[in-house]
Amino acid sequence: MITTRTDDLATCLAIRRVVFILGQNVPEAEEVDGSDPDCLHYLMHAGGHPIATARITPMGDTAKIQRVAVLESHRGTGAGAHLMRDILKDLKPQFTTAKLGSQTHAIGFYEKLGFTAYGPEYNDAGILHRDMKIAL
Numbered sequence: 001m002i003t004t005r006t007d008d009l010a011t012c013l014a015i016r017r018v019v020f021i022l023g024q025n026v027p028e029a030e031e032v033d034g035s036d037p038d039c040l041h042y043l044m045h046a047g048g049h050p051i052a053t054a055r056i057t058p059m060g061d062t063a064k065i066q067r068v069a070v071l072e073s074h075r076g077t078g079a080g081a082h083l084m085r086d087i088l089k090d091l092k093p094q095f096t097t098a099k100l101g102s103q104t105h106a107i108g109f110y111e112k113l114g115f116t117a118y119g120p121e122y123n124d125a126g127i128l129h130r131d132m133k134i135a136l
Helices: 009-024 079-091 104-112
Strands: 002-006 040-046 049-059 062-070 097-103 116-124 127-135
Touching: 002 009, 002 079, 009 040, 009 049, 009 062, 040 079, 049 079, 062 079, 079 104, 097 104, 097 116, 104 116, 104 127
Parallel strands: 062 097
Antiparallel strands: 002 040, 040 049, 049 062, 097 127, 116 127
């Protein structure tokens, strides 16, 4: 599995459409929010095919990780953890902290990567979330 920063927004959006809009019923207007041009994008390939993506919004010395999406065919394979480790390694020289809003069912996944949950649960696009952070 190979993760790279990418300008291939169309492929990133295609994965996000499958995972969030079709898979989790997130409204398209919330998923495609107009912020993508201001973000860093990552794309993971396996066997020559795109399988996962994430975007980063720079916020000073903090990187806000968003839209982490792994195609269902590659969930449970370690692809998501591999993607996140690659992203965190790539962000480390530029940022001191990374944060994200985790769907509550995924909190344990991010805790295994070193993230710590903070603050109350909140609803985002009809899905319960909790904020998490990690020092880089």
